[in-house]
Amino acid sequence: MERPSRLVLLSELRVRNTTYDVSLSRSQLTWKRRVSSPVYHPFRPSVCHSVSVSEIISVREEEEENGSRRREDGSWKKIKEREEKDCRQAFTVLYVERCRQHRWRCAEVTFTCSDGPLCQHWISSIREQLATISSRPKHLLVYINPYGGKRQGKRIYEQKVAPLFAQAGVSTHVIVTEYANHARDHLKTEAELKKFDGVVCVGGDGMFSEIIHGLIWRTQIDNGVDPNCPDETLSGCSLRIGIIPAGSTDCICFATVGTNDPVTSALHIIVGDSQPMDVCSVHHNNTFLRYSVSLLGYGFYGDVLTDSERKRWMGPARYDLSGLKMFLTHHYYEGTVSYLPARGIIGTPRDAARCRSGCVVCQHNGQLHSERAESYEMDDMSNCESDGEWRTIRGKFLAINAASMSCACPRSPKGLSPAAHLADGTTDLILVRKCSRFDFLRHLLRHTSKDDQFDLTFVEVHRVRRFRFMPRHCQSDSELELDLQENSKHQIFSQICRDHPACGCAPAYSSWNCDGEILTHTAIDVRVHCQLINLFARGIEEPPVFEDLTNPCAI
Ligand SMILES: CCCCCCCCCCCCC/C=C/[C@@H](O)[C@H](COP(=O)(O)O)NC(=O)CCCCCCCCCCCCCCC
Ligand SMILES: Nc1ncnc2c1ncn2[C@@H]1O[C@H](COP(=O)(O)OP(=O)(O)O)[C@@H](O)[C@H]1O
Numbered sequence: 221m222e223r224p225s226r227l228v229l230l231s232e233l234r235v236r237n238t239t240y241d242v243s244l245s246r247s248q249l250t251w252k253r254r255v256s257s258p259v260y261h262p263f264r265p266s267v268c269h270s271v272s273v274s275e276i277i278s279v280r281e282e283e284e285e286n287g288s289r290r291r292e293d294g295s296w297k298k299i300k301e302r303e304e305k306d307c308r309q310a311f312t313v314l315y316v317e318r319c320r321q322h323r324w325r326c327a328e329v330t331f332t333c334s335d336g337p338l339c340q341h342w343i344s345s346i347r348e349q350l351a352t353i354s355s356r357p358k359h360l361l362v363y364i365n366p367y368g369g370k371r372q373g374k375r376i377y378e379q380k381v382a383p384l385f386a387q388a389g390v391s392t393h394v395i396v397t398e399y400a401n402h403a404r405d406h407l408k409t410e411a412e413l414k415k416f417d418g419v420v421c422v423g424g425d426g427m428f429s430e431i432i433h434g435l436i437w438r439t440q441i442d443n444g445v446d447p448n449c450p451d452e453t454l455s456g457c458s459l460r461i462g463i464i465p466a467g468s469t470d471c472i473c474f475a476t477v478g479t480n481d482p483v484t485s486a487l488h489i490i491v492g493d494s495q496p497m498d499v500c501s502v503h504h505n506n507t508f509l510r511y512s513v514s515l516l517g518y519g520f521y522g523d524v525l526t527d528s529e530r531k532r533w534m535g536p537a538r539y540d541l542s543g544l545k546m547f548l549t550h551h552y553y554e555g556t557v558s559y560l561p562a563r564g565i566i567g568t569p570r571d572a573a574r575c576r577s578g579c580v581v582c583q584h585n586g587q588l589h590s591e592r593a594e595s596y597e598m599d600d601m602s603n604c605e606s607d608g609e610w611r612t613i614r615g616k617f618l619a620i621n622a623a624s625m626s627c628a629c630p631r632s633p634k635g636l637s638p639a640a641h642l643a644d645g646t647t648d649l650i651l652v653r654k655c656s657r658f659d660f661l662r663h664l665l666r667h668t669s670k671d672d673q674f675d676l677t678f679v680e681v682h683r684v685r686r687f688r689f690m691p692r693h694c695q696s697d698s699e700l701e702l703d704l705q706e707n708s709k710h711q712i713f714s715q716i717c718r719d720h721p722a723c724g725c726a727p728a729y730s731s732w733n734c735d736g737e738i739l740t741h742t743a744i745d746v747r748v749h750c751q752l753i754n755l756f757a758r759g760i761e762e763p764p765v766f767e768d769l770t771n772p773c774a775i
């Protein structure tokens with residue numbers, strides 16, 4: 221248990237004409253109402269409030285002039301005569317308040333003091349405490365995609381986010397992108413990264429993908445790492461990334477914060493939260509293709525994305541329409557998946573436990589990963605294939621999905637792989653074998669209910685560090701020959717299906733959906749890089765189940 225920290229200040233101050241004992245320690249600001257009679261009064265407002273110093277946004281002096289009180293932002297607020305007589309000086313504390321469903325709001329409380337010097341002392345003491353928090357960003361580089369989601373990125377930033385950054389004293393350099401890959405290329409070559417404490421992305425998962433491509437690429441080049449080599453250990457990015465959701469799916473924001481709300485995201489950035497995250501590198505024949513942090517999907521999700529790109533004008537609803545269309549189309553895909561199971565880790569894709577704020581699974585597996593990386597370096601063995609045995613599965617699939625995190629989003633609040641972890645160095649490889657439309661619908665529907673979408677005979681899931689996929693049409697003749705010998709019976713059925721499309725399953729080519737972008741190649745080699753990037757987030761918070769004894773109001 222955290223020890224109650226030393227008291228910095230204790231005064232009797234007023235909040236809306238009621239006297240409170242207000243105390244400031246290194247960790248908490250607490251205001252307790254003076255109780256004149258010990259009799260409990262059910263209709264009186266709450267007696268004690270406590271705010272963690274780490275969740276104070278800022279403190280603002282309220283100046284008085286001619287019966288009005290001037291705020292620091294220049295606006296004026298009329299004060300009542302009685303209040304004016306009683307109190308000479310006041311200050312307002314802005315702080316994080318938790319609302320329903322992981323939403324945060326900026327709340328404020330104004331304390332009035334009996335004299336000016338006391339008020340100044342309070343203001344400077346709170347500011348001093350805030351200044352000791354080194355994790356808070358001071359200068360941010362902001363990229364806005366004006367065409368993401370419902371095309372509201374610019375408005376969302378200007379109306380909901382910029383005023384909060386201004387109140388918190390965070391300075392920004394804002395770039396509204398003019399074309400696709402503008403943000404990526406700016407980060408890769410031009411941006412003066414040393415000037416900033418973080419990068420903010422206003423847009424959807426596609427825009428976030430641009431940001432990480434720019435940042436990761438730049439970091440590798442600066443550190444002399446070859447991004448084209450799939451076996452290289454990548455250098456971690458030091459700049460944190462904040463996501464202001466303004467896209468169509470926004471699953472990276474949803475899965476790391478618990479809600480898609482611009483104000484909540486802005487507050488997580490201001491308080492300087494940090495959430496490490498795994499990144500998959502995707503290669504084809506020793507050539508770098510892309511990075512992925514959420515979904516790599518071949519088959520169903522690849523086709524939904526390809527189809528939905530033509531319907532971009534529809535906004536986020538394009539995914540539902542394309543989803544329905546591809547569900548009815550019911551294509552299957554043949555190929556070979558090989559993977560390296562993640563060994564020595566804790567956690568499986570079928571766990572009931574979820575990755576939450578301060579996740580111990582991520583901490584344990586992240587530690588294991590860095591220890592292994594060190595021993596590989598000492599042995600001069602950068603190739604992590606020695607990690608374990610490769611396994612191979614050949615077959616016909618409706619979907620092949622790799623979820624490096626849960627991929628929770630408003631469409632599916634538990635996500636594609638509900639027990640996946642944000643920062644454990646693994647990805648969950650989900651194979652949905654060819655099945656009837658009815659069965660596939662059962663599987664899809666379970667993404668929206670409490671039922672387990674993996675508890676079906678045609679679905680399997682593996683927690684892996686690395687995997688490869690080779691579509692059947694890319695396999696060499698000798699590999700196909702091997703296939704034929706191993707699986708002659710199924711091949712005959714597949715031939716029958718091809719000759720009689722009316723049976724309802726059509727073999728086809730698909731493409732990979734990589735965090736919402738279509739990959740140019742289908743034969744790919746994927747490797748997870750544990751905790752390569754950091755976000756201004758803290759993971760989804762668990763609602764408190766018992767009274768927190770470190771909270772002064774609980775004692
Ligand atoms: C029948 C209901 C089935 C609901 C199944 C929902 C599963 C949803 C899992 C979503 C995982 C999303 C992973 C994130 C992907 C994003 O990177 C990426 C890009 O995001 P951005 O546009 O913000 O840049 N987004 C996507 O690729 C969108 C995927 C959306 C898939 C929607 C699928 C809808 C399926 C509807 C089937 C309908 C069958 C109805 C039969 C009567
Ligand atoms: N100024 C721009 N004009 C056109 N496309 C852009 C611009 N800025 C970014 N993009 C691209 O828009 C695509 C979709 O962006 P995103 O913000 O993810 O929205 P959505 O969630 O609606 O897909 C991304 O591929 C991104 O590269």
Ligand SMILES: [Ca+2]
Nearest residue numbers: 498624641646
């Ligand atoms: Ca992971």
